[in-house]
Every structure is written in C-alpha cells, then in structure tokens.
Amino acid sequence: MDKLLISGGGQLSGEIRISGAKNSALPILAATLLSDGPVMVSNVPHLQDITTMFELLGCLGVTVTMNEKMQVEVDSTTLDNYTAPYDLVKTMRASILVLGPMLAKYGIAKVSFPGGCAIGSRPVDLHLSGLKLMGASIDINEGYINAKVDGRLKGASIKMPIASVGATENLMMAATLAEGQTKIENAAREPEVIDLALCINALGGNITGIGTSKIVINGVESLHSGSYKIMPDRIETATYLAAAVATRGKIILKDTNPQILDIVLKNFKQAGAKITTGLDWINLDMEGKQPKAVSFITEPYPGFPTDMQAQLTAVNAVSNGTATITETVFENRLVQINELNRMGAIISVDGNIATVKGVRRLKAAPVMASDLRASASLIIAGLVADGDTIIDRIYHIDRGYERIEEKFQQLGANIRRIPS
8 A cells, every 4th residue: 555755845846737537537437327328528537436437337238448648438238247346336436426327327226335534424414305205215235225117217306414425416416317307405516516517418418507506407218318517626726725825935826717716715715825816717816925824614606615624724824823724524534633743733633623823834644544534635745744744545546536646746846646
C-alpha cells in the first residue's frame, strides 16, 4: 500500500488543468444503462472509483471501451446479469446508482448494500421508498436489495425529507423510463445532479425543473445513443485553491467552472485571496500573506459543500485568527481533526462544531487518511508543515483525485508517492 511523502515549506505556484467531476461521472455512467444504444462519455476522470464503476458495469455484462481520445463508450445492450455484487459495491457507495436505471429498463435489479467512506450514516431508505412509490417491489435479504416491477415503473409524486443527492439521482434515472410523470420535491440542486439531468435529456429524456428543488420527469419509452461531456470537478478545483491559500501561493486553474463555486470563492476571498475568473479558468493569488480565519457552516448546494469542509479546516489551522466550523451534513466528517492536531493544529471539537485557533506553521508527523476529503486536508497540512510528512492509507485519495501528486508537483510542491 503506497504512502505520500511531503516536504513542506514552499508556496504553490503555476497552473494545472482540472479533471472531469467524479460525482458527475459516476451517475452518468450508471445512466447509460437506460439507453438502447452505445453512449460516448468524455472528460471522464481516471480514478479508482471510476475503475470500480467500469468493473461493475462489466460484471453486469455491459461493454465498456475507451478510445485513443480517452473517451469512454458504454454499450448496455450486452447486459446479461442483474446483480451488483458485494465485492464491488462495498468499496464504493455510488454503486447503488445502478439500482434505479436497471429496475426501470429491465424490471429487475439485485444490488448489495453500498460501502465507501466512513463519514457517517447515508441510508438508502430514500432510494427505496421512492422506488416503492413508483410501483417497485423491494425485498432485503442477506445484505442485498432485491427489486422487481411488473411492466414499467409508474410516475409518482415523491417528497424527499432531506435533499439527498444520491436519492435524487437514482429516482430521476428510474423515472426517466417510467410510465407517466414523476415529481421530486425537495430534490438536491447540486451541479452534478444538473449534469446528470442534462445528459439524460441529451439522450432523449424529458426532465424539467433542472437545478431547482422540484424536478419533473416525464417518462419516455426509451433513450437513444448519444454523447456527453462531463462537467469539471468543482471539489478538485476548490481543493487546489485551498492548498494555494494555505501555502500563500499563486495558481491558475484551467478547464474549470467558477460559476458553480460562488460560496467557496467567497470564503477564499474572506481569507485574503485575490481571485479573478474567466469562463473556464480561475486565478488565485495570496500575495505571500498568511490567510485570515474563516468561519463557515456546511449545507446542501448552493451552501458550502461538506466535501470541502476538511480542506478549509486545514487552511484555518494555519490562518490568522480563530474560526468556528459547523458540519451539518455528515456526523463523522470532523474525523480528520485528530490527525491535524498531531501536526500541531489547535482544534477542539464539540459535537458537530469545531473551533480552530490558527498557528503560523504546522509540524510534520506520520498521519493516516480516514476518508477521501480528509486525505486532501492532510496533504494541505503537509504542504504547510516543517519537515517531512508521511500520509498512510492514500487509497482514499486515489478514489477521488486524478494524479494528485503529479498536479501538485506541477505547482512546485515537494510531494511523491512511496511504497510501504
């Protein structure tokens, strides 16, 4: 199992290209199961979670091929198996997203309960209750969700008790081929949900209310072949910006979308960053200054994303002042704080609230990654620590960041992968 070795102390400087969004690519790859022909998906990031999704689709009999332009063609017409096995699903929670499209297209699906990062309870009850409203028969047995429907799913009115991204995506895909109209109220509004809806419409779907909390899906008989380009990864973008803020650096990010990062950019500006943007680029300059402490609360989009909480916590650890961080989305998302404190951060936790008293520098220490975004926060901490920091269990990082050490090297960081 590889580790990362980081020699801290330098300011990040340079420019890099942002990859396609993992949290958009996974549901879109699942949505290709709805199509009656091949679907060409471009800007797919090369990540462990994407590889797992390819393996899962292959396990179902789907044909997945990649051309010389790094575009992925998915042909679900060869599907001959309706079981998503535990061995694959346990490693990636997004595997549950094949449930809705398989059930809608083939009337049957058997999917293991999902795994993924250990950041708190993310029950699939919302997925299952919505599918039941659409006429599905669901039985849970030996860790598997067994779902069936006689004929087609039926349109339904679904009011979500919480704005769940995964449930919104799964139910939206299922409703695409359902008979009649489905309304999802209190739907998640994340850009990745919008990207999925736009992809489905590009293949012949009929979804309106995209980007609002009330999505209306008019079921169609079938989806056709087509192509779609994945949106840029807003969390990857924000992670590199956070690293530049922490290191007092100056970077340019290309092939990104600043319009879906309003609240994140606002927080970085409050930290003292000078930010300019264009249609597909962001320029951030700390002018060599120590960042200012920034208090924030995580919320569903368009609020501050929980997937950036750990990274901004690391920035606050080396900021001037004291910040209060309130995590409202996942109950275990403050888990990285113990590791940051091992590096000299001064952070106290009371329930879902962390108080961070900034220091000028951190100190290198061996640390262990506990989940994907916590891993990113430890990299940021290593970049602003005196000495050599070793991060263990970096397989978490490979699930969600494409070539992360190479991109940081392009920005001047002293970081490399080492064997255990």
